[in-house]
Amino acid sequence: MIALTIDCEQWNCPLLEGKKVNENNETSFSKKGNEIILDLLDKYKIKATFFITGYFAEKEPEQVRLIKENGHEIACHGYNHFYRDNKDLDIKQDIVKAKGILEKITGENIKGFRAPQMQYSEKLIEILDDLNFKYDSSLHPCYLPGYYNNLTKPTEIFKPLENCDVIEIPASVSSFRFPISWLFIRLFGINRVIIACKKLLKKNMRPVLYFHSWEFIEMESKYVPFYYNFHTGKSFAKDIEKLIREFKNAPFVPLETLIKI
Numbered sequence: 001m002i003a004l005t006i007d008c009e010q011w012n013c014p015l016l017e018g019k020k021v022n023e024n025n026e027t028s029f030s031k032k033g034n035e036i037i038l039d040l041l042d043k044y045k046i047k048a049t050f051f052i053t054g055y056f057a058e059k060e061p062e063q064v065r066l067i068k069e070n071g072h073e074i075a076c077h078g079y080n081h082f083y084r085d086n087k088d089l090d091i092k093q094d095i096v097k098a099k100g101i102l103e104k105i106t107g108e109n110i111k112g113f114r115a116p117q118m119q120y121s122e123k124l125i126e127i128l129d130d131l132n133f134k135y136d137s138s139l140h141p142c143y144l145p146g147y148y149n150n151l152t153k154p155t156e157i158f159k160p161l162e163n164c165d166v167i168e169i170p171a172s173v174s175s176f177r178f179p180i181s182w183l184f185i186r187l188f189g190i191n192r193v194i195i196a197c198k199k200l201l202k203k204n205m206r207p208v209l210y211f212h213s214w215e216f217i218e219m220e221s222k223y224v225p226f227y228y229n230f231h232t233g234k235s236f237a238k239d240i241e242k243l244i245r246e247f248k249n250a251p252f253v254p255l256e257t258l259i260k261i
């Protein structure tokens with residue numbers, strides 16, 4: 001089994017880079033990207049998991065309903081989408097707010113969570129347990145300077161805390177713990193990702209890949225470093241289609257199916 005997971009959020013990469021510009025909080029990029037992703041998933045009859053921010057859901061409730069109607073899993077990606085080094089943020093309140101919005105729109109319990117900027121911690125797991133989440137997928141078990149160093153953390157599904165029921169589903173990395181998701185697909189090519197997935201499957205591991213809705217449209221922001229814009233749009237969609245075709249018998253499943261909850 002392979003899981004494709006999509007982080008759907010307001011565009012605030014300029015703000016994360018310290019730039020306060022009008023582009024921040026724009027939802028139209030992710031909205032347009034989702035239209036392309038939904039067509040692609042429908043073409044191959046694949047179901048995926050969408051981690052959606054409460055802010056995006058508030059602005060685009062119709063599209064959130066459409067994603068659910070198409071049979072995909074709706075999971076929570078916080079409200080604010082600014083978790084890294086944000087000392088002012090009350091994470092629990094932020095998650096409560098986002099979960100409430102998503103549950104109101106979908107009419108169902110939201111089981112899964114992914115922290116903005118993959119800010120995994122055991123404290124986060126405790127919060128998610130309190131809020132009745134079943135799983136978290138915020139752990140990227142690799143080293144990204146300035147973001148996190150998770151080189152000693154597990155790379156397969158595990159239970160982080162004895163006293164919490166929340167299961168952790170890490171995003172997959174290659175056997176050398178090199179990232180194989182989002183910008184690392186665009187910078188280093190889909191073939192490397194395909195090889196890494198084949199190796200994981202051979203070891204009976206379940207590849208979990210993630211990317212962002214906005215990566216499916218041609219991003220041309222002048223407020224972010226080149227790698228946010230590089231190879232986005234049609235060429236990225238083509239890469240993901242190549243991956244899907246390569247593993248057409250996988251099957252592809254949402255995370256709730258991957259851990260059978």
Ligand SMILES: [Zn+2]
Nearest residue numbers: 007009116117
């Ligand atoms: Zn995000």
